[in-house]
Amino acid sequence: MSPSLIYHVTSSLDGYIARPDGRLDWFDAERQADEEYSFQYFYTGIDSLLMGRMTYEALLAKGGTWPYPGKPCVVLTRSELPRASSDIQLTHCTPAQAIAALREAGFQRTWLVGGGSLAGTCYAAGLIDEIVINLAPHLLGAGIRLFATGLERSLQLSDQRRFNNGTLQLHYRVLNQQAAALPLPASHHNAA
């Protein structure tokens, strides 16, 4: 399996990842029943984490024990921040450099955590290989968009799972070709 940067986020059916003010209450209630299960299904498949400052600070503010022990977590930031765990490395470099360093160290499947500007940067730079969406059975109406960059990409659905509360976990690979240039092979029409 080739190395992957994986963006994992919960989205409403209409493509929002949070309310306009950032609140996640709309799916917190729905998540309780299955968060453990659906998250574990995803988490066992990754071996490293990458996040930006805002996501890291939000986790620090939440307090308690570090929720992602045993897997290296690279936090991209210029700021001096406390390390909540020995797994955390604070570094000031580009996402591409951080990913390269993880690969050098043998880590293959990196979870890009959070829905902030780092995800948009990585997406625009073509660094995201996989997208795992928890598609919640909810229309939010307004909010922070899944991707705000305005870029078009074709995807390949690789897995889908349904959880008790009607949330679907969808696994996509990001295709590199320009969407407009992607031909459908003739045999595709007859694929089982």
Add this chain to the structure above:
Amino acid sequence: MSPSLIYHVTSSLDGYIARPDGRLDWFDAERQADEEYSFQYFYTGIDSLLMGRMTYEALLAKGGTWPYPGKPCVVLTRSELPRASSDIQLTHCTPAQAIAALREAGFQRTWLVGGGSLAGTCYAAGLIDEIVINLAPHLLGAGIRLFATGLERSLQLSDQRRFNNGTLQLHYRVLNQQAAALPLPASHHNAA
């Protein structure tokens, strides 16, 4: 089964139903392999159609034989327009009145066709009972939103199907309760 108004539309993963200029080319290529199959799966489950003027005019402009024979089609419009089929009824009334007339005549499952203003009106009025989304494996980046009304609704996932090209057909029921007031029943946590 109780009567239903069903909104059926293809959406990108990031919640757009067309490019900003209305073009649908982004999924036309992807659809060819499975459009017949996935559409038939939906179409056999409806017995009537409701559409607005813009959708009807687009179908007239496309020409050819009327694509929805054998099922009554109510077109809401003030305009004098040609009837492309004896199944078509042009009428000037509210969506609620049109739906009531269909129910009176014994039609139970009405497809709300198109992505225009009529869908937004019906959604805002609480008239949509089910939403069937063809979720395409595509990030469009910008475009006409799935629902532009800014209203929040909770949904219940009732069916999901995967088609060859990675499109998922998702069937949701629209829940009537205010999203914020919807409690999760204790037994829900243990549902199989």
